[in-house]
Amino acid sequence: xxxxxxxxxxxxxxxxxxxxxxxxxxxxxxxxxxxxxxxxxxxxxxxxxxxxxxxxxxxxxxxxxxxxxxxxxxxxxxxxxxxxxxxxxxxxxxxxxxxxxxxxxxxxxxxxxxxxxxxxxxxxxxxxxxxxxxxxxxxxxxxxxxxxxxxxxxxxxxxxxxxxxxxxxxxxxxxxxxxxxxxxxxxxxxxxxxxxxxxxxxxxxxxxxxxxxxxxxxxxxxxxxxxxxxxxxxxxxxxxxxxxxxxxxxxxxxxxxxxxxxxxxxxxxxxxxxxxxxxxxxxxxxxxxxxxxxxxxxxxxxxxxxxxxxxxxxxxxxxxxxxxxxxxxxxxxxxxxxxxxxxxxxxxxxxxxxxxxxxxxxxxxxxxxxxxxxxxxxxxxxxxxxxxxxxxxxxxxxxxxxxxxx
Amino acid sequence: xxxxxxxxxxxxxxxxxxxxxxxxxxxxxxxxxxxxxxxxxxxxxxxxxxxxxxxxxxxxxxxxxxxxxxxxxxxxxxxxxxxxxxxxxxxxxxxxxxxxxxxxxxxxxxxxxxxxxxxxxxxxxxxxxxxxxxxxxxxxxxxxxxxxxxxxxxxxxxxxxxxxxxxxxxxxxxxxxxxxxxxxxxxxxxxxxxxxxxxxxxxxxxxxxxxxxxxxxxxxxxxxxxxxxxxxxxxxxxxxxxxxxxxxxx
Numbered sequence: 046x047x048x049x050x051x052x053x054x055x056x057x058x059x060x061x062x063x064x065x066x067x068x069x070x071x072x073x074x075x076x077x078x079x080x081x082x083x084x085x086x087x088x089x090x091x092x093x094x095x096x097x098x099x100x101x102x103x104x105x106x107x108x109x110x111x112x113x114x115x116x117x118x119x120x121x122x123x124x125x126x127x128x129x130x131x132x133x134x135x136x137x138x139x140x141x142x143x144x145x146x147x148x149x150x151x152x153x154x155x156x157x158x159x160x161x162x163x164x165x166x167x168x169x170x171x172x173x174x175x176x177x178x179x180x181x182x183x184x185x186x187x188x189x190x191x192x193x194x195x196x197x198x199x200x201x202x203x204x205x206x207x208x209x210x211x212x213x214x215x216x217x218x219x220x221x222x223x224x225x226x227x228x229x230x231x232x233x234x235x236x237x238x239x240x241x242x243x244x245x246x247x248x249x250x251x252x253x254x255x256x257x258x259x260x261x262x263x264x265x266x267x268x269x270x271x272x273x274x275x276x277x278x279x280x281x282x283x284x285x286x287x288x289x290x291x292x293x294x295x296x297x298x299x300x301x302x303x304x305x306x307x308x309x310x311x312x313x314x315x316x317x318x319x320x321x322x323x324x325x326x327x328x329x330x331x332x333x334x335x336x337x338x339x340x341x342x343x344x345x346x347x348x349x350x351x352x353x354x355x356x357x358x359x360x361x362x363x364x365x366x367x368x369x370x371x372x373x374x375x376x377x378x379x380x381x382x383x384x385x386x387x388x389x390x391x392x393x394x395x396x397x398x399x400x401x402x403x404x405x406x407x408x409x410x411x412x413x414x415x416x417x418x419x420x421x422x423x424x425x426x427x428x429x430x431x432x433x434x435x436x437x438x439x440x441x442x443x444x445x446x447x448x449x450x451x
Numbered sequence: 452x453x454x455x456x457x458x459x460x461x462x463x464x465x466x467x468x469x470x471x472x473x474x475x476x477x478x479x480x481x482x483x484x485x486x487x488x489x490x491x492x493x494x495x496x497x498x499x500x501x502x503x504x505x506x507x508x509x510x511x512x513x514x515x516x517x518x519x520x521x522x523x524x525x526x527x528x529x530x531x532x533x534x535x536x537x538x539x540x541x542x543x544x545x546x547x548x549x550x551x552x553x554x555x556x557x558x559x560x561x562x563x564x565x566x567x568x569x570x571x572x573x574x575x576x577x578x579x580x581x582x583x584x585x586x587x588x589x590x591x592x593x594x595x596x597x598x599x600x601x602x603x604x605x606x607x608x609x610x611x612x613x614x615x616x617x618x619x620x621x622x623x624x625x626x627x628x629x630x631x632x633x634x635x636x637x638x639x640x641x642x643x644x645x646x647x648x649x650x651x652x653x654x655x656x657x658x659x660x661x662x663x664x665x666x667x668x669x670x671x672x673x674x675x676x677x678x679x680x681x682x683x684x685x686x687x688x689x690x691x692x693x694x695x696x697x698x699x700x701x
Binding site: 398400401403404405406407408409410411412414415418419421422423425426 | 499500501502522523524526527528533535538539541542543544549550552553554556557560592593609613
């Protein structure tokens, strides 16, 4: 009976794609193939146990090109705008950088397979657009990619970012939405060649009824450096999957995240750093501040393969719960098959330091302001690592705004 | 300045202050001495507004206003200052930004504009010199990695910056060597004026050699059992607290 219901849900969900004109790329085929075997995860699925997607599965979305979006605050002189999963050249200032993932049809990045879960399969089967970005050695300017979702849209976006040997790039992803029930289902494949460097800053700041399933798949070659900071502030349900394959010696991977939640929000960060080769380092710091009835998940996998000696892997997840009803499930998963490695992990969950709060108030600082100061101090370990000052300031201002509303 | 009337307070259902009466006027320095567990720190915590303490009965008027009805921040904005016995380390919050926020919130409460950055920095320079606090410490996180002496000097530095009407120094002498004690006391003395008042809470007479009080009160078992002038402190130093305890039993 249950199976039947689930099938109906899935079939009903897939109806929105009935007018989809597939380009029949190999990725489309892989996705559609995988989709036959996959279903929406239930709570028996360990990987999705705390992230209930049944609400998403039962929503009715549409595939629809949006009108010009309200993104003016975020536009730069080097930005690319996607509305409901379609590129919008009118609002983009960096049209010269836009090459469509639809037309350029690269081979999958190493270790990328779209059959891990239904969302990735959906994305592969039905993506509507995305960037095909090969970094030019002459472009040193930060690229801002704005994703705006509106009108009950399901946006299936698939980006492909390739940082060539000896080059570097700085990219930011901004996610925004209108007040409707929208879903962003985005996959980003990233390939870093030898001695390449990419800094990717992400801001998820959608309105309260928009959900997002986000997969970032990274393949790193020798001597490459990948830095990512994910700041999750808005949205209803946000699931971030970040998979990094350090597949060359001397790779550096820095994974940082901040999530500030309230009301009924759910934010889930699943990260994987797979050390396939020796002499690499990874540093991971995720910090959460949760209030209302919000829920969170942090799951940090670190794999060290048998021959990957001399690995330095650090992981930490710290949380502050500002209300009695907020909760976080945090789980480190370390699988280490090499013997000469340094791996550490730590996880803490607590409240704001009452003594510190009193100290600030006893000097004349109002309670709200004192809490803000302490929250900023708590997340500073992550914000201070954001080198891009304008992005850091934007994040700090948004955190302030969010805390003011509590 | 402050008028405490029959104040009874406690924590976790246990009564610690059992009827405190004390009046402190502008220009005065009062010392409150007493053995461990007599209620000295409870008194300072209750006056500063620490929420874990329960008020059982009594009243406290601060410049004519009901102090106990105010939030901790409003007490500070009205001019009350507590120099903490154990100043908290707050990693990630810069000492300077913290003080700037505090000073400007107090000014806003009084309807004043924020202090211009340059004037603020001049004030920092002037006041940190008062307690011989290395200006580098001002830029570090609040009390983080400070030595015991630096933490106490930082408290007096904050007092100098915020210019309170009433300062309560809660065992500011504890953990200080003689040089640090002298520096802290000098700082406090320079801040004394006919318009403000100071309550010095201490276990030992030592600090009172430097900050000479107008009145000395002995707190014992939640009550002020004896009041005198500075000579009372010397008498306590000589005879110890047992003398008070004995006379209480009689």
